[in-house]
Amino acid sequence: MLRNGLLLAVFAFFCTALVALVNQQTFDKIKEQQQLELKRVLHQIIPATMHDNELVQHCILIHNEKVLGVDTPLPSYIASMKGIPVAIAIETVAPDGYSGNIKLIIGISADGEVLGVRTLSHAETPGLGDKIELRKSDWVLSFNGMSLLSESDPRWNVKKDGGEIDQFTGATITPRAYIKAVKRALVYVNANKDKLLTRPANCEVNYQ
Template sequence: MIKNGLLLGVFAFFCTALVAVVNQQTFDKIKQQQQLELKRVLHQIIPDELHDNELTEYCILIHDEDALGIDEPLPSYIATKQSLPVAIAIEAVAPDGYNGNIRLVIGVNTAGEVLGVRTLTHSETPGLGDKIDLRKSDWVLGFNKKSIQDEKDRLWHVKKDGGDFDQFTGATITPRAYVKAVKNALLYFNSNKDTLLTRPANCEVNYQ
């Protein structure tokens, strides 16, 4: 029994070591791929012709659970043209998705108009809730060019609740949570625009 126990212990040690080595070797590659995907998404929601800076290099951290849906700092990216702010991409979380948190990013110009919205990560049901992913559906394009006046703006709901956004057949919870998250982020931007757009860069994006 002692011999078998030692063999099992040695086997477990080498398996653990192997996993650690693989993780170490792939960490940098994974991080690089995440950065490339982030850049791709940011350039989709804030078109290149609007700015002349590299968006990921001008990042600020925002910590507001009510506005962004999570009790931790999230990055936002300020777009500038000739050193003047023209737009911001705000990361937010819809905490009440059908299968948990939905992480998204909202591009907004200085007038408070949505330039684009994209889903970063989610665990929604394939074939139903995953229509929030542009690769599955163009539903997120419905946010383009929209703005919000105040909390009572009834258009910022799914149609089932009297709003302006389509719900998914058999999956109302997901779009309802998503619309609410975008709405909260826009309201936060409208209330804090001057402060946000003049803050110095103060974050390094790290999803690990």
């Protein structure tokens, strides 16, 4: 029994060491792929023609649970042209999705226009709520060019609630949560535009 126990312990040690070695060897590669994916998404929601800086290098952190939907800092990225800030890409979370948190990123111009929206992660129902993914549906493109007339702008609702944005057949909770998250971010950026766009690129936490 003692011999078997020692063999099992040795086997467990080597398995743990092997997993640690694989993780160490793949960490940099995974991080590199994540950066490439982030760059791809950022250039989708803030066109390259609008800025001449590298977006991922001008990162700031925002800590505001009411706006972001989570009590942890999330990154935003400032776009500028010839040193003049022109837009921001802000990550946020819709905490009230049908199956939990929906993480998204929104590109907003300095004039308060939505340039683009993309879903970063979610657990919504396949075939229904997953239409928030661009590869499944062009629904997220509905936000392109939208802005806020006021915080109570009635257009920022699904059509079922009197708004201008389509809901999904058989799934209304997901688009409602998504719209609210985009609207919250837009209200916040509009109210804090000058402070946000001029913050230094050091990812310091903003406790506003």
